[in-house]
Every structure is written in structure tokens, then in C-alpha cells.
């Protein structure tokens with residue numbers, strides 16, 4: 497999925513879920529994080545071997561789940577039963593910024609899984625649906641459908 501669609505889809509989902517502009521902005525930043533850490537396919541020292549690394553460890557969801565776990569631990573949450581009733585983003589501490597970044601990265605990975613393959617349980621074993629080709633009209637229609645779905649859910653709830 498193109499970065500603009502990652503940011504739009506993730507931003508709409510984050511805002512629909514949190515109604516918080518700061519968390520939405522952090523989620524949108526996290527929405528390009530997995531691709532950004534891979535480097536550019538065209539320039540710089542990170543371009544060498546980019547194709548073989550693409551959607552590798554940087555797209556491994558358990559990495560971001562582990563970081564969320566560490567952030568919650570630093571926030572004082574030692575078990576899932578201690579999570580606040582409003583969810584993991586309801587705390588007011590600075591850790592929620594990092595958690596929102598990781599949630600954006602997790603949404604990025606889910607969005608990539610509908611247009612290609614991404615790791616699931618292991619970084620080197622990939623799974624995906626490939627509903628459309630990256631950059632195609634179908635990708636933009638998919639992004640529009642997610643935006644409309646979030647809007648419908650928001651006005652109905």
C-alpha cells in the first residue's frame with residue numbers, strides 16, 4: 497500500500513477509535529514506520545538488498561506487540577488484568593505516544609497483508625491476501641471504503 501493510503505487509513509481508524517488528534521498523529525507516523533526503517537529502495541546505503549529485506553523483521557507484528565508490552569510495563573501495568581478500563585491508550589502518561597506509534601505500525605502491517613505478504617508468527621514466514629496491487633485504483637477504492645466504514649461506524653455508535 498502507498499504511504500499516503502497507509503496514513504489516511506490508519507489516521508481515520510485511530511481517530512475513530514480515540515477521538516484524540518495527538519494519538520491520531522502518532523498513529524499516522526507509525527503507519528510509515530515499518531517501511532521507513534527498511535530504508536529507500538532507490539538511494540542511500542540502505543538501498544542495497546532492499547528487495548530481499550522488504551516486509552521482513554520490520555513488518556513482524558510481534559515486535560511491536562512486545563514494545564507495547566514493555567511500554568505498559570514501564571507505565572506500571574504488570575498484567576493484562578491491570579489494563580485501564582478505557583484501553584491501553586487511556587493513560588495520560590507519555591508512554592501512550594509510543595503505544596500509538598506501535599499501533600500505527602501494527603495497522604500498517606495489517607494494511608500490507610491485504611495487498612501482499614507479511615510475517616505473522618515468525619519473521620521469515622509470510623502470509624497475506626493480495627486483494628489488490630499496490631498503487632492501483634483498487635487500493636484507493638479500498639482506502640475510501642475503510643474511511644466510509646469508519647464514518648458509518650462512528651455515526652451509528
Ligand SMILES: [Zn+2]
Pocket residue numbers: 530531551555604608
Ligand atoms: Zn510496508
